[in-house]
Amino acid sequence: MSDITTNTPTRLALDAMGGDKAPGEIVLGAIQAAREYGIGVYLVGQEEVLKSELAKHDTTGLDLPIVHTDEAIDMDEHPATAVRRKKNASMTLALQLVRDGKAIGAVSAGNSGAMMAAALFTLKRIPGVERPALGGVFPTKSTPCLVIDVGANTDCKPEYLQQFALMGSVYMERIFHTKKPRVALLANGEEESKGNQQVVETHQLLKRNAERLGLNFIGNIEGREILHPAADVVVCDGFVGNVVLKLSEGIGETLFSMLREEFTSSLISKLAAAVLRPGMRKIYKKLDYAEYGGVPLLGVNGAAIIAHGRSNARAIKNALRVAKETAETGVTQAITEGVAHLAESRADSTPSAL
Amino acid sequence: MSDITTNTPTRLALDAMGGDKAPGEIVLGAIQAAREYGIGVYLVGQEEVLKSELAKHDTTGLDLPIVHTDEAIDMDEHPATAVRRKKNASMTLALQLVRDGKAIGAVSAGNSGAMMAAALFTLKRIPGVERPALGGVFPTKSTPCLVIDVGANTDCKPEYLQQFALMGSVYMERIFHTKKPRVALLANGEEESKGNQQVVETHQLLKRNAERLGLNFIGNIEGREILHPAADVVVCDGFVGNVVLKLSEGIGETLFSMLREEFTSSLISKLAAAVLRPGMRKIYKKLDYAEYGGVPLLGVNGAAIIAHGRSNARAIKNALRVAKETAETGVTQAITEGVAHLAESRADSTPSAL
Numbered sequence: 001m002s003d004i005t006t007n008t009p010t011r012l013a014l015d016a017m018g019g020d021k022a023p024g025e026i027v028l029g030a031i032q033a034a035r036e037y038g039i040g041v042y043l044v045g046q047e048e049v050l051k052s053e054l055a056k057h058d059t060t061g062l063d064l065p066i067v068h069t070d071e072a073i074d075m076d077e078h079p080a081t082a083v084r085r086k087k088n089a090s091m092t093l094a095l096q097l098v099r100d101g102k103a104i105g106a107v108s109a110g111n112s113g114a115m116m117a118a119a120l121f122t123l124k125r126i127p128g129v130e131r132p133a134l135g136g137v138f139p140t141k142s143t144p145c146l147v148i149d150v151g152a153n154t155d156c157k158p159e160y161l162q163q164f165a166l167m168g169s170v171y172m173e174r175i176f177h178t179k180k181p182r183v184a185l186l187a188n189g190e191e192e193s194k195g196n197q198q199v200v201e202t203h204q205l206l207k208r209n210a211e212r213l214g215l216n217f218i219g220n221i222e223g224r225e226i227l228h229p230a231a232d233v234v235v236c237d238g239f240v241g242n243v244v245l246k247l248s249e250g251i252g253e254t255l256f257s258m259l260r261e262e263f264t265s266s267l268i269s270k271l272a273a274a275v276l277r278p279g280m281r282k283i284y285k286k287l288d289y290a291e292y293g294g295v296p297l298l299g300v301n302g303a304a305i306i307a308h309g310r311s312n313a314r315a316i317k318n319a320l321r322v323a324k325e326t327a328e329t330g331v332t333q334a335i336t337e338g339v340a341h342l343a344e345s346r347a348d349s350t351p352s353a354l
Numbered sequence: 355m356s357d358i359t360t361n362t363p364t365r366l367a368l369d370a371m372g373g374d375k376a377p378g379e380i381v382l383g384a385i386q387a388a389r390e391y392g393i394g395v396y397l398v399g400q401e402e403v404l405k406s407e408l409a410k411h412d413t414t415g416l417d418l419p420i421v422h423t424d425e426a427i428d429m430d431e432h433p434a435t436a437v438r439r440k441k442n443a444s445m446t447l448a449l450q451l452v453r454d455g456k457a458i459g460a461v462s463a464g465n466s467g468a469m470m471a472a473a474l475f476t477l478k479r480i481p482g483v484e485r486p487a488l489g490g491v492f493p494t495k496s497t498p499c500l501v502i503d504v505g506a507n508t509d510c511k512p513e514y515l516q517q518f519a520l521m522g523s524v525y526m527e528r529i530f531h532t533k534k535p536r537v538a539l540l541a542n543g544e545e546e547s548k549g550n551q552q553v554v555e556t557h558q559l560l561k562r563n564a565e566r567l568g569l570n571f572i573g574n575i576e577g578r579e580i581l582h583p584a585a586d587v588v589v590c591d592g593f594v595g596n597v598v599l600k601l602s603e604g605i606g607e608t609l610f611s612m613l614r615e616e617f618t619s620s621l622i623s624k625l626a627a628a629v630l631r632p633g634m635r636k637i638y639k640k641l642d643y644a645e646y647g648g649v650p651l652l653g654v655n656g657a658a659i660i661a662h663g664r665s666n667a668r669a670i671k672n673a674l675r676v677a678k679e680t681a682e683t684g685v686t687q688a689i690t691e692g693v694a695h696l697a698e699s700r701a702d703s704t705p706s707a708l
Binding site for chain 1: 505540590594597599600605608612622623625627630637
């Protein structure tokens with residue numbers, strides 16, 4: 001444990017026990033990240049188990065300190081209850097390393113509800129943020145698009161959605177270097193009268209405040225446009241965003257499995273498919289969640305990345321990269337400033353401005 | 355106009371002026387349906403225009419009477435206002451033919467909001483139905499799945515969703531001969547505690563009433579499962595359903611366009627792609643909205659089918675088939691009985707049963 005107090009330049013914290021493929025693929029992902037990005041990674045979990053995983057690989061010269069704990073939260077545990085009961089759960093300790101300034105960001109592929117609860121509990125909300133939200137990066141034909149919220153908040157007020165717009169815009173600017181990210185509201189039509197009550201009200205709020213907040217609000221877009229992409233940030237509540245995220249994954253899987261069946265239906269089609277394989281792989285890679293690593297929980301004090309439960313080593317490696325970039329590009333600081341500005345603009349606004 | 359009063363066995367009514375490809379593809383779709391299904395189709399629209407379209411084809415022996423009107427509703431008109439102002443709009447007259455017993459069902463590929471408004475106004479709701487809803491048929495690897503509502507009602511009470519479940523179940527039973535259709539609620543998780551407030555409450559309502567209503571309620575499913583398919587009927591509000599519908603179309607288009615680019619990137623890949631073309635086409639056809647024709651507005655007194663704005667002749671032909679089957683299999687009657695039963699069960703239920 002002496003490593004923790006050592007003055008290391010850059011370390012991330014990884015919940016080494018979380019995820020369907022833990023600990024094997026998780027540890028391997030940390031090794032790859034340490035090597036590729038030249039960073040240190042705290043592996044939080046059962047020391048014996050992690051030591052034996054590390055022993056399977058060549059880790060010479062890599063900075064991979066183990067932080068031991070016997071507790072881990074299972075995939076099917078009730079998030080809030082589990083976080084409350086297991087004070088030393090691996091994901092909680094990983095977040096504490098961030099809170100205590102020993103790591104610049106934390107990653108877990110474990111129970112995502114518990115990771116959110118633990119992040120809220122450990123890192124706390126940025127002052128002024130009403131609800132932290134999950135920003136899911138969607139691959140498109142060209143630049144990626146961030147859908148926020150993809151599952152943290154099922155019932156949202158317009159004010160929450162306005163903050164999601166702000167946080168998403170900051171994230172795309174910092175992480176993907178998108179200039180003046182186009183922010184859109186997800187709706188059932190482009191006209192500003194379209195949407196459910198929540199969306200119609202949010203539209204008016206964003207229209208009114210966009211300029212003051214420095215948001216490039218472009219109005220409503222339909223589901224069809226997410227992958228187009230007609231916007232860089234797509235704002236919706238966490239119920240709708242979760243359906244969008246999972247439906248996208250499901251459609252991709254279904255299509256690829258249908259293609260696979262057709263392509264292996266005869267010898268000649270197998271041969272033809274072999275020719276096309278590199279191109280297919282390029283598409284598959286572009287659409288693969290593992291490339292994008294993980295979903296940031298925006299609005300908490302620190303970089304907390306929730307990786308897919310099915311994460312393999314590559315997904316973990318990329319999630320660690322996302323955590324590093326989120327920390328190093330000052331996403332948290334920029335959100336803090338943006339939200340403070342939102343509070344000011346609210347104080348400034350007179351009823352006549354409505 | 356004398357044709358209207360002739361005693362013909364089976365005729366449908368088609369808004370021949372509605373849709374991006376009207377009137378050419380619309381009229382052609384009617385000709386194909388008349389020939390293939392042995393039905394008559396009223397073509398409602400400008401007589402001169404429709405006559406000249408008909409003259410382009412061999413329509414010998416086909417029953418394709420024209421019902422003249424000069425009025426048509428444009429794609430970008432405000433639905434309710436347009437329907438109120440244009441009393442003789444082609445889609446309204448098509449629906450009047452159904453109301454007056456001269457046609458067994460109506461189809462329009464025009465302004466879908468206006469078609470819904472006109473159907474409500476002309477055919478009226480089935481007694482007891484709170485909100486008519488659009489049932490979108492989703493292609494999957496195996497049996498199709500009906501998502502209801504895909505856009506008629508953006509803000510819904512749990513009682514509305516319960517009726518959508520009932521109407522969707524009836525539709526899948528009658529039109530796709532699905533025995534005891536599996537009805538699921540769309541949510542952000544499978545546990546009954548998952549969902550926004552609306553979904554959590556609807557879950558309890560369906561759990562309580564499913565047996566009495568003869569519904570095979572299987573609980574919540576996630577977005578990923580729609581195409582699986584884990585259910586035959588997926589219930590959601592029209593805001594979420596519309597996002598689901600359009601996102602699905604968008605993802606399909608994006609994927610196929612990415613594949614097309616890869617497959618034409620070199621001569622050898624073009625050759626390989628040529629070998630795989632029949633298989634690809636099979637998939638494309640399976641996923642093509644045109645195969646499924648149109649979306650029924652369930653809960654009104656009569657068969658009203660809303661076809662895709664971009665409908666080609668094949669989509670119109672299939673929409674006419676759907677209208678015919680919806681009428682002939684007694685969907686409206688079955689919904690009427692189901693809703694009456696729902697009212698009874700509500701009257702029966704004592705507070706202690708809650």
